[in-house]
Amino acid sequence: MKNKKLNFNNKHIWHPYDSILNPLPCYFIDSACGVYLKLSNGMKIIDGMSSWWSAIHGYNHPELNQAMKEQINKVSHIMFGGLIHKPAIDLCKQLLTILPKKLECIFLCDSGSVAIEVAMKMVLQYWNKPGYQKKIFLTIKNGYHGDTFSAISVCDPLNSMHQLYEKIIPKYLFAHQPRLSFYDQWHSYDIYSFLKFMVEKNKKIAGVILEPIVQGIGGMKFYHPEYLKQVRLLCNIYNIPLIIDEIATGFGRTGKMFAYEHANITPDILCIGKALTGGTMSLAATIVTRKIANQISRNYPYKIMHGPTFMGNPLACYVANKNISLLKKNTWKVQVQNIEKYLKKKLMILKNHPRVRDIRILGAIAVIECYHLINLKLIQKFFVSYGVWIRPFKNIIYLTPPYIVKTFHLHKFVKAIFDAVQNNSLFYF
Structure with a gap:
């Protein structure tokens, strides 16, 4: 059933900034809760994008x-x-x-x-x-x-x-x-x-x-x-x-x-x-x-x-x-401060990596600017295999996670990014 739905998607549904003839793979989401997106195979991945900056409190927030x-x-x-x-x-x-x-x-x-x-x-x-x-x-x-x-x-x-x-x-x-x-x-x-x-x-x-x-x-x-x-x-x-x-x-x-x-x-x-x-x-x-x-x-x-x-x-x-x-209620201020502090501590180490042009972190935004263009199809699959959802563009890997992320979620993002930067197959040379 999942394959039939994905085949229909590939044939008939046009996604943002993509081709209808040779579209990038899509990952089938069954549900979402907190910081997790649940795939149709039961796997849960941590959302590092807040659905393009928007889901700041995560998903299925009870009050919302x-x-x-x-x-x-x-x-x-x-x-x-x-x-x-x-x-x-x-x-x-x-x-x-x-x-x-x-x-x-x-x-x-x-x-x-x-x-x-x-x-x-x-x-x-x-x-x-x-x-x-x-x-x-x-x-x-x-x-x-x-x-x-x-x-x-x-x-x-x-x-x-x-x-x-x-x-x-x-x-x-x-x-x-x-x-x-x-x-x-x-x-x-x-x-x-x-x-x-x-x-x-x-x-x-x-x-x-x-x-x-x-x-x-x-x-x-x-x-x-x-x-x-x-x-x-x-x-x-x-x-x-x-x-x-x-x-x-x-x-x-x-x-x-x-x-x-x-x-x-x-x-x-x-x-x-x-x-x-x-x-x-x-x-x-x-x-x-x-x-x-x-x-x-x-x-x-x-x-x-x-x-x-x-x-x-x-x-x-x-x-x-x-x-x-x-x-x-202002809990977001402490949450964002904690995200910024952790990401600065862990990601800035990459600044000296030969594949990394720059690292920029402000609030709940982290940017890893690379020298080379990124193969979006391969890196997307790579990140999903690590249990995280990060969607780069051009030569930029970036994070804009929900404010409710915990330290262990951030650790998984950092680990996935470190290993991605090391992987030659994910970049165009």
Whole structure:
């Protein structure tokens, strides 16, 4: 039966970033609980990815499950146009308690990419007034903001997974990627490329968009908090809205509730998603200052021109509200600190390995950047044989485990990574 299902999958179901003709192998999951994914053969593997950064409390969390059961008996979905419900109100109230006071107008989306689309639309509508020709965005190279078309237009067109669309998407401005890492001593030369664009192009720049501190799929680089602080200062000087993309980094992943807190700044527009519901449902939000919201509402056509069918989904809002309540207990802070401490102690040994270019660890994120491209098919099988789920990309092996992992789980991750790096067959030369 399992083979029949996998054969059907291979023939008919298209997976992310893969081919329908020659797809990568998939591993059949029967169930999940805590940090474990249970395969159809009964084997349990420890999830090192939190289902792409989202399942921060692990799987089948009893309080999150109970929340969904409570809400589904009332209403699982209603349209948000002209209607409102308690889960949306309660969630937005909760969000305002963990966000800066300036961020007070919330647009509930259904995915992270859509949150970016909405943020970019907001900026363009903000400048939709006589006397302004602001229609371009400024960001930094090697960024990643999602897979929809506006989102990919601010992903690096030459060095990201979206190079295929480089001739189709709008041409925006890309400053050099920051060179100084999170733990380096700050030097002002690092902001020069960004500064030059701001000085020369500020009359055309509608908005700035950045991933805060951690650049995700663009290479998992961690840049210096002062860089983000300088970007905020320049946006203030030239009156350009700053969009911060916290979709991956939000809700504790870097050791702060939001990564922009490392730089002690506040964005004008904030995008959140992924861990917003604890990895149970798809939900995101674009949160904006009253100043920008009011200006959009004054400009033609006097409203925000976006309305996803499943925005403000009651079921997702209800479980997201419970997720934030769990985070407010603050146990995540100690959990993330312990993860960071252990991984720094054990993984940094690999920094001198001839196959390893760099090791970067911040909060509950660990990155092993290799010199050579990784054979994803072989290394995936290798990791599963070690009882762990780690999904590398390009030349990057990385961990973003659920916060509830224990030391013995982390030990298994480290052991698997050490042995993988030693294995020539897992790399392309």
